[in-house]
Amino acid sequence: MKPRPFFETGSVGYSATRVDSQYDGLQLQTSAWKVEPAVVRHAHSSFFEDRLAFPPGTAQLDSALVMRKVPVDWLPLQRLDATTDTGA
Numbered sequence: 001m002k003p004r005p006f007f008e009t010g011s012v013g014y015s016a017t018r019v020d021s022q023y024d025g026l027q028l029q030t031s032a033w034k035v036e037p038a039v040v041r042h043a044h045s046s047f048f049e050d051r052l053a054f055p056p057g058t059a060q061l062d063s064a065l066v067m068r069k070v071p072v073d074w075l076p077l078q079r080l081d082a083t084t085d086t087g088a
Contacts, residue, residue, distance in 0.1 A: 007065075008033055014080055016047075025077030030070050038064040 007028075014023035040061060048059045 007035065012077065014077075017079075021082040023080040023082070025080055027075045027077055029073045029075060030067075032070050034070055035065040035067055038066040040064045 011028040012025060013028075014025045017024055043061050048054050
């Protein structure tokens with residue numbers, strides 16, 4: 001899938017909070033989707049360095065994109081609670 005359609009349809013993201021089962025959410029909204037490839041010289045993530053969750057070789061940086069001079073709004077979403085039964 002090309003980057004632009006991926007982000008247009010997947011503009012919602014969640015981040016871990018201090019409570020293990022809760023995640024804060026944001027939705028990116030823009031009227032001008034424009035992404036460019038970026039060059040990564042170094043990357044570090046304490047999240048992906050957890051060897052119990054991600055054994056060596058299971059998580060790799062494969063690309064990076066940047067959005068420049070694009071009008072955006074970040075909309076807060078309702079907190080996600082991973083312990084809530086959805087009935088699924």
